[in-house]
Amino acid sequence: MPWLPSEEELELVGEKISEADPLGEILLHFDCPVCGHSFDQALDLSLFLWSEIEGRAKKLLLDVYTLALCFGWSESEILSLSATRRDFYLNMVPT
Numbered sequence: 362m363p364w365l366p367s368e369e370e371l372e373l374v375g376e377k378i379s380e381a382d383p384l385g386e387i388l389l390h391f392d393c394p395v396c397g398h399s400f401d402q403a404l405d406l407s408l409f410l411w412s413e414i415e416g417r418a419k420k421l422l423l424d425v426y427t428l429a430l431c432f433g434w435s436e437s438e439i440l441s442l443s444a445t446r447r448d449f450y451l452n453m454v455p456t
Contacts, residue, residue: 427454
């Protein structure tokens with residue numbers, strides 16, 4: 362069976378990493394205005410960045426669908442438009 366570190370060892374490694382690079386982990390502090398509970402939460406930059414990319418990709422696909430449906434344009438025609446121009450045409454779509 363391979364060696365696995367104990368919880369204490371993992372905690373110690375985490376502390377040593379934090380000491381070596383204090384800016385390596387971004388902690389956000391939150392206070393609940395209703396109940397007064399406060400806590401810190403680590404910001405996972407890679408997860409945050411991936412969520413942003415995924416959200417923008419989904420929005421772009423929805424924009425392409427909407428413009429193709431309303432104007433009959435192809436995907437390549439829509440994607441060749443600048444973001445500003447696409448937004449302009451999206452604002453023309455009746456709701």
